[in-house]
Amino acid sequence: MLMLNCPSCGAEVSFRSKASVFAVCTFCRSSLVRQDMNLEDIGKMSELQDDMTPLQIGTTGEFEGERFEIIGRVKIGYDEGFWNEWYAMFGDDEPWWLAEAQGFYAICMECKSRWIPAREKVKPGLTVNLEPQGKFQVVDMKEVRCLFSEGELPLYATKGRQSLSVDLSGDKDQMGTIEYSDDTIRAFCGVYQDFDDYKFRNLRSIDGW
Amino acid sequence: MVKTYIVSGTLICGLFIYATFAGWNFLDPFAEAGGKPKGPGQYHK
Amino acid sequence: MAGSSDPVDPKVPPAKPNRPRIKTFSCQNCGASVTIRNAGASLSVACESCQAILDVTDENYGIISKLAKAMKDYTPRFTLGTRGKLFGKEWEISGFILRQDVGSGYSWEEYLLFNPYYGYRWLLQDRGHWNFVTPTKRKPHMNSATSRGIYYLGKHYKLFSMGHATVRWVIGEFYWKVKVNRAVEMTDYVCPPEMLSCEKDESEINWAISEYVEPTVIEKAFKSAYPMPVRVGIGANQPSPAAATFKAIVPFWGIFLCMIVAIQFWALSKSSNETAMEKTFLFVTNAKRNDITSPVFNLSQDHANVEINVRAAVDNSWFYVAGELVDDTTGTSYPFERSIEYYHGYEGGESWSEGSTHERLWFSDVPGGKYYLNMDTESDGFPPPQGEREFTITVLRDVPYWWSFWWCALAVSILPVWFWLKKRTTEVARWSNSDYSPYVSSSD
Numbered sequence: 181m182l183m184l185n186c187p188s189c190g191a192e193v194s195f196r197s198k199a200s201v202f203a204v205c206t207f208c209r210s211s212l213v214r215q216d217m218n219l220e221d222i223g224k225m226s227e228l229q230d231d232m233t234p235l236q237i238g239t240t241g242e243f244e245g246e247r248f249e250i251i252g253r254v255k256i257g258y259d260e261g262f263w264n265e266w267y268a269m270f271g272d273d274e275p276w277w278l279a280e281a282q283g284f285y286a287i288c289m290e291c292k293s294r295w296i297p298a299r300e301k302v303k304p305g306l307t308v309n310l311e312p313q314g315k316f317q318v319v320d321m322k323e324v325r326c327l328f329s330e331g332e333l334p335l336y337a338t339k340g341r342q343s344l345s346v347d348l349s350g351d352k353d354q355m356g357t358i359e360y361s362d363d364t365i366r367a368f369c370g371v372y373q374d375f376d377d378y379k380f381r382n383l384r385s386i387d388g389w
Numbered sequence: 390m391v392k393t394y395i396v397s398g399t400l401i402c403g404l405f406i407y408a409t410f411a412g413w414n415f416l417d418p419f420a421e422a423g424g425k426p427k428g429p430g431q432y433h434k
Numbered sequence: 435m436a437g438s439s440d441p442v443d444p445k446v447p448p449a450k451p452n453r454p455r456i457k458t459f460s461c462q463n464c465g466a467s468v469t470i471r472n473a474g475a476s477l478s479v480a481c482e483s484c485q486a487i488l489d490v491t492d493e494n495y496g497i498i499s500k501l502a503k504a505m506k507d508y509t510p511r512f513t514l515g516t517r518g519k520l521f522g523k524e525w526e527i528s529g530f531i532l533r534q535d536v537g538s539g540y541s542w543e544e545y546l547l548f549n550p551y552y553g554y555r556w557l558l559q560d561r562g563h564w565n566f567v568t569p570t571k572r573k574p575h576m577n578s579a580t581s582r583g584i585y586y587l588g589k590h591y592k593l594f595s596m597g598h599a600t601v602r603w604v605i606g607e608f609y610w611k612v613k614v615n616r617a618v619e620m621t622d623y624v625c626p627p628e629m630l631s632c633e634k635d636e637s638e639i640n641w642a643i644s645e646y647v648e649p650t651v652i653e654k655a656f657k658s659a660y661p662m663p664v665r666v667g668i669g670a671n672q673p674s675p676a677a678a679t680f681k682a683i684v685p686f687w688g689i690f691l692c693m694i695v696a697i698q699f700w701a702l703s704k705s706s707n708e709t710a711m712e713k714t715f716l717f718v719t720n721a722k723r724n725d726i727t728s729p730v731f732n733l734s735q736d737h738a739n740v741e742i743n744v745r746a747a748v749d750n751s752w753f754y755v756a757g758e759l760v761d762d763t764t765g766t767s768y769p770f771e772r773s774i775e776y777y778h779g780y781e782g783g784e785s786w787s788e789g790s791t792h793e794r795l796w797f798s799d800v801p802g803g804k805y806y807l808n809m810d811t812e813s814d815g816f817p818p819p820q821g822e823r824e825f826t827i828t829v830l831r832d833v834p835y836w837w838s839f840w841w842c843a844l845a846v847s848i849l850p851v852w853f854w855l856k857k858r859t860t861e862v863a864r865w866s867n868s869d870y871s872p873y874v875s876s877s878d
Contacts, residue, residue, distance in 0.1 A: 230457075232474030234551045260611055261477050262491075282475075282609050283553010284571060320638060349573055372571050375552055386550050389524070391682045394849045398690045405694055405842040409701040412738035414798040415838040423770060423795065426752040426814075429777035429788055 186210060187221045193332075196251055197267075199275050200332035203252075211329070211338060226339060228255065228328050233264055235280060236384035237331040243287050243373065246270055250278065252331030256345070258322040267333050275334045277368060279357070285378060286355045288370025296367050299360045302346055308358070313369040316348035316356045461486060462497050471515060472528065472548060476607035480529070485604050487612045499613045501601065508532055508603040511559070511658045512545060518656035520566065520647075525549050527656070529606025536598040536617055546608060554609055557652065558644065562662070563669030564652050565629065565644040573641060574630060582870065584623055584630070586643075591623030591630045594670050594868045599633075622670065626864075629671040646671045668864040676856035687850040691843060698839040708734065711829040715809070717746070717753060719816035719823055728807040730762050731829065736802045738832040745792040746774045746825040751815030753825060759797065762804040768797050774825075796835065805829075 182195040189208040203212050204225045212219045239250045252267035263281035270276060279286045295309040306318040324345045329337040341361070348356030348369070356369040408415065457470045466483035470476060470490055478487050478498055486500040510530040517526045525547035534541040542560035549555075556567035574586035583592045598617040619634040627646040632639060646669060649662040668674070711731035717723050733740065746753040756771035772795060778787035807827060816823070865871035 230473035232472055232550045389550050390679050394683050395686055398686060398846050401842055401845045402690055402693050406697055408838050409697055412799045414739050414796050414835050415841045417837045423772050426754055426773040426775050
């Protein structure tokens with residue numbers, strides 16, 4: 181665990197994952213970019229006004245017998261809505277993501293496949309080969325942008341950062357995503373799991389629930 | 390309903406077993422009632 | 435607390451608000467006041483007064499869509515915000531849509547249920563039948579789809595209906611930006627008590643799995659100012675109680691039939707079928723003869739049946755015998771009468787025959803002992819020469835008998851057959867609401 185000081189307010193900013201290169205100071209909400217031991221302040225992150233997610237930084241959950249802890253979040257928005265991507269840390273440093281929207285919780289990790297199609301080739305119905313995870317079908321494509329970030333993250337989740345997000349569906353509960361942004365193309369695959377199966381602890385308290 | 394059926398079915402089977410031992414014959418619906426002769430022309434035409 | 439400068443404890447981050455904000459604003463379409471309860475989750479809200487759909491994510495709450503022809507006021511069964519517990523989880527009524535099938539004009543109610551942990555569900559009400567609907571990300575196997583059904587999680591769902599649905603009236607908050615004037619393509623597949631539904635519009639395909647719920651369960655869960663609507667007909671995915679009973683009964687039916695068959699085979703094998711007496715007597719043609727008595731014979735065993743065979747050589751004539759089987763010791767008598775008639779001829783190029791030269795009768799449960807027969811005979815139609823002719827009586831003891839078996843097999847089958855018929859009429863009634871009924875021939 182790495183502890184650095186926020187260049188804006190001096191508070192301690194922790195980096196629990198070696199892969200985290202971005203964090204939002206919990207005290208002054210400055211967006212901080214990390215380079216080795218240096219932190220650079222690149223602006224203030226806006227406040228999140230209305231939030232009904234049951235998850236929060238510090239929530240722990242279980243997947244395939246192992247527990248993970250949520251250490252960061254990105255709220256992704258598009259024309260027709262939004263969802264949350266929670267940065268989940270298991271014991272090792274492989275970053276996992278927990279995508280949460282409307283009561284659906286999908287846990288996935290980056291999938292380095294040779295057969296990720298080029299951006300121009302993608303359209304709904306296209307079969308995408310993400311072996312060894314399997315074959316998937318493109319469900320839809322959306323232009324998305326970051327609305328909000330908090331905690332620590334393995335990418336520069338600055339507000340307004342844009343990309344093309346492609347949703348994939350596979351056999352049974354399998355799901356996938358391909359993210360096309362200016363600097364990278366990344367594919368993720370994982371599964372949907374029911375809320376109860378995650379055995380979440382330290383959930384955010386929601387007034388009235 | 391299922392219980393009703395199990396009970397009644399068991400009773401019917403029990404009755405059948407008893408009837409077989411006791412030499413009962415249940416009614417043959419096609420049996421001749423017996424009676425005075427009817428003459429030809431009863432069964433066809 | 436303006437101007438205060440409490441020292442901030444460096445170890446404790448500032449508290450986050452966890453109360454869902456209740457927001458109120460003016461409807462851009464009609465100016466009425468609009469309230470949002472779950473601003474963090476809802477994306478659109480319908481104005482109570484004009485049913486315009488307003489964008490919750492827009493700081494100006496712009497209009498997303500509005501009904502071209504707004505129906506007059508409709509009163510949903512449950513008020514928005516009502517909470518209830520269904521299947522172990524608490525749900526809040528977030529929104530309501532009255533939908534209509536374009537083709538048939540037929541409408542139904544949809545209540546949106548919200549829970550911040552579990553997301554969204556729907557309660558559908560259609561002619562008094564309730565369904566609890568869960569959206570799912572799993573897609574059924576379209577590869578194995580036939581024209582009449584699909585497979586999902588190992589179960590086969592039969593195609594029940596296809597149509598286009600529009601919105602007639604709407605109120606409340608929703609998790610998507612509702613476009614009220616668009617028709618969506620809807621397909622339903624049933625496997626009672628479940629139903630698999632697919633909704634398709636230009637941009638997405640959504641699947642949901644429904645489970646039939648008894649109205650009493652809904653009534654207990656959610657308080658309503660109105661009584662539950664009376665059910666009409668059989669719901670598309672309503673489980674058939676007759677089917678469940680039939681399924682439970684069938685194994686026992688099988689057991690009972692096997693038992694009865696086994697007992698009958700045993701009875702057949704143990705029946706001694708012995709001839710107690712066989713004798714030929716004489717009757718007079720075209721005349722009566724009375725008091726023909728047989729010698730005394732023995733009926734063995736104590737509880738067994740008796741079969742009497744009568745044979746006479748009649749040929750376009752008849753022979754009639756009325757007699758009694760008499761217990762020599764007690765005098766108990768078992769009366770009987772039989773006609774032996776046999777006719778035959780050649781008419782219009784065809785031979786015909788009628789009757790038989792022998793007849794049988796049975797007595798049930800005759801005690802063992804010494805018996806004789808006492809008989810009166812009559813006959814007519816015999817050609818000359820007149821005189822004495824023979825008839826034969828055979829008395830058999832403990833013969834195999836089938837009618838007890840058939841009656842018991844029938845008795846044991848009454849309820850199963852009745853439930854099978856009830857199950858079938860339920861299915862016919864269920865599918866009478868579908869264009870894809872397997873009970874109606876499609877080639878009309």
